Amino acid sequence: MSTIDISLIVNGENVQQTVEARKTLVDFLREDLGLTGSHVGCEHGVCGACTVRVDGEIVRGCLVLAVQCEDTIVETIEGVSDTGEIAALQDAFQRRNALQCGYCTPGILLTAQELLKSGSAKNRETIRQYMSGNYCRCTGYQAIIDAVEAVAQMHGSKP
Amino acid sequence: MKPRNFDYVRPKSLPEALAVLQRHGPDAKIIAGGQSLVPILNMRLASPSILVDIGALHELRGISVENGMLRIGALTRHAQAEHSPEIRRHAPLFAKAIPYIAHPAIRNRGTIGGSIALADPAAELPACLLALDGEVEIANIKGTHTVKAGDFFKDLYETALNPGDVLIAIRLPQAPKARVGFAELARRHGDYAMAGLAACQEDGKVRLAFFGVASTPIRAKHAEAAISKSIEQAVSALDRDLDPPDDLHSSGAVKKHLAKTLLRRIAGDLQ
Numbered sequence: 217m218s219t220i221d222i223s224l225i226v227n228g229e230n231v232q233q234t235v236e237a238r239k240t241l242v243d244f245l246r247e248d249l250g251l252t253g254s255h256v257g258c259e260h261g262v263c264g265a266c267t268v269r270v271d272g273e274i275v276r277g278c279l280v281l282a283v284q285c286e287d288t289i290v291e292t293i294e295g296v297s298d299t300g301e302i303a304a305l306q307d308a309f310q311r312r313n314a315l316q317c318g319y320c321t322p323g324i325l326l327t328a329q330e331l332l333k334s335g336s337a338k339n340r341e342t343i344r345q346y347m348s349g350n351y352c353r354c355t356g357y358q359a360i361i362d363a364v365e366a367v368a369q370m371h372g373s374k375p
Numbered sequence: 376m377k378p379r380n381f382d383y384v385r386p387k388s389l390p391e392a393l394a395v396l397q398r399h400g401p402d403a404k405i406i407a408g409g410q411s412l413v414p415i416l417n418m419r420l421a422s423p424s425i426l427v428d429i430g431a432l433h434e435l436r437g438i439s440v441e442n443g444m445l446r447i448g449a450l451t452r453h454a455q456a457e458h459s460p461e462i463r464r465h466a467p468l469f470a471k472a473i474p475y476i477a478h479p480a481i482r483n484r485g486t487i488g489g490s491i492a493l494a495d496p497a498a499e500l501p502a503c504l505l506a507l508d509g510e511v512e513i514a515n516i517k518g519t520h521t522v523k524a525g526d527f528f529k530d531l532y533e534t535a536l537n538p539g540d541v542l543i544a545i546r547l548p549q550a551p552k553a554r555v556g557f558a559e560l561a562r563r564h565g566d567y568a569m570a571g572l573a574a575c576q577e578d579g580k581v582r583l584a585f586f587g588v589a590s591t592p593i594r595a596k597h598a599e600a601a602i603s604k605s606i607e608q609a610v611s612a613l614d615r616d617l618d619p620p621d622d623l624h625s626s627g628a629v630k631k632h633l634a635k636t637l638l639r640r641i642a643g644d645l646q
Contacts, residue, residue: 217380218380218381218382218383220383236380237380237381237382237383237426238378238379238380238381238416240377240413240417259377259417260413260414260417260418261410261413261414261477261481264478264480267480273454273483274479274480274483275480275483275484276410276480276481276484278413278417279409279410279413279414279481279484280409280413280484281383281406281409281413281426283383283385283428284406284409284428284430286385327479327480330479331479345564346479348478348563348564348565349477349478349479349480349481349565350478
């Protein structure tokens, strides 16, 4: 078993750990750090449930190895919830019933937030295309698009 | 945790990476963005004994124009390329194709070099490289050499890269007067194409590179020759150029039908 020492920042805290080389980022976050808000779905990059941020950009947590995150800044749904960054989005999701079981929601919120931050959530079609990499098996997507669109309009497309 | 056990190294320089790769030969796999390799590892379709992470090799970054060629460093991420003014200006075909590659979270990580080196037959960029008659820069312990796109893609996931080689950049000829077209059909936006077409016309010479319809990206040379006569003659000529195999999502006959539809859709963009 090959292990490697890594150090990185997770949700603002310095983390130093020894990890197996083959451990994915999402498994590291969930199993080693107890951050279970990032979910594990397909484990090959299709469903988007494991979406987290590395150095400010969303990535698939199942397609990045923890060892590749040496010296990076990782943010999870726990971190961005605590800072209040996505409060408007969370509120819109609640009001519009844009979630049922909630399994996909952390990944959906982080993806939607990146779109809103980029200022390019121009219309439903753009939102749909940006969100196309995140599966939801409950809502039928309409309510999710409604919620993201509502926040985009509220802030003139800026969060 | 799904992959088999492996060792991991992250060399700091290209010579160091080449030495490690030389030492481990075919047991080593190169990882860059990992967006195709990690699923392959997770599904245990590959079980290398060591991963060589080339992510820290600054020599492999950067986009520049040199000697009439646009040079794109292998570690350029899809998202960087998508927003690069140089690529929009000098390689508009790439700019058109990149938004079709997977999803934003994957484009944030996946690299241009990785996509070309893997040579997935249904991927966008290998076909674009072929349509633009680009070339690939390869380094190994002996030095660097260049391979034309037409000689690079050999067979299913098989390229001119050998164990010990690192793809360091791609080069695309500058063609300010070229007209380009791109289209693909997939079940869901961002999924691998059931069929796709990257095309370029320059001084009346047309290159049509189809993807998702053969074991490699493939030039449709009969259709290229016929397109100056009429679009429908070019469409018919595809019967001689393409013989797509069935796959999980569609039969070969459907793929050929889709290829013809794509050619009709973009033929106008090439004039």
